[in-house]
Amino acid sequence: MLADNEIDLKQAELTIDWCAWVLDQGHPGTSESSMAKVAVSEALYRVADRCVQVLGGLGVTGDSPVQQIFRDIRAFRIYDGPSEVHRWSIAKRLKKEWRPAA
Numbered sequence: 463m464l465a466d467n468e469i470d471l472k473q474a475e476l477t478i479d480w481c482a483w484v485l486d487q488g489h490p491g492t493s494e495s496s497m498a499k500v501a502v503s504e505a506l507y508r509v510a511d512r513c514v515q516v517l518g519g520l521g522v523t524g525d526s527p528v529q530q531i532f533r534d535i536r537a538f539r540i541y542d543g544p545s546e547v548h549r550w551s552i553a554k555r556l557k558k559e560w561r562p563a564a
C-alpha cells in the first residue's frame with residue numbers, strides 16, 4: 463500500500479506539472495484542468511484511504527491526523543467540480559472533435 467501511495471502521488475505530481483505547463487503556454491487548458499482535477503482528486507482519495515487502512519482502527523479515530531485528512535480529501539472530488547461533471551465535459555469535447563476515419 464505504501465508503494466501504491468508513492469505511485470499515485472508521483473502520477474498526481476506529474477499530472478499537475480503537465481497541466482501547469484499547458485496553461486503556461488497560454489492555452490485555456492479546459493480539458494487538461496478537468497483531467498488533472500479528476501485524476502489528482504481520485505488519486506489523493508486512494509492515498510488517504512490506504513493510510514486509514516494501514517493504521518487499522520487508529521486510522522478512524524481522532525488520535526491521528528489521518529481521519530481528518532481522509533475527510534478533507536474526500537471533499538476534493540466535489541468542491542472543484544464533481545468528478546462526474548468533469549468527465550461529462552471531457553466526453554462532450556471528445557464527441558465534438560470526433561471525425562469519421564478517412
Ligand SMILES: Cc1cc2nc3c(=O)[nH]c(=O)nc-3n(C[C@H](O)[C@H](O)[C@H](O)COP(=O)(O)OP(=O)(O)OC[C@H]3O[C@@H](n4cnc5c(N)ncnc54)[C@H](O)[C@@H]3O)c2cc1C
Pocket residue numbers: 537540541542543544545546547550
Ligand atoms: C468543502 C467545500 C468547499 C467549497 N468551496 C467553494 C468555493 O470556494 N467556491 C464555490 O463557488 N463553491 C464552493 N463549493 C461548492 C462546490 O463548488 C459545489 O459543491 C460543487 O460544484 C457541486 O455542486 P453541488 O454541491 O450543488 O452538487 P450537485 O451539482 O447537486 O451535484 C451532486 C452530485 O450529482 C452528480 N452530478 C451532478 N451533475 C452531474 C452530471 N452532469 N452528470 C453526472 N452526475 C452529475 C455528481 O455526482 C455530484 O457529486 C464548495 C464545496 C465544498 C464541499
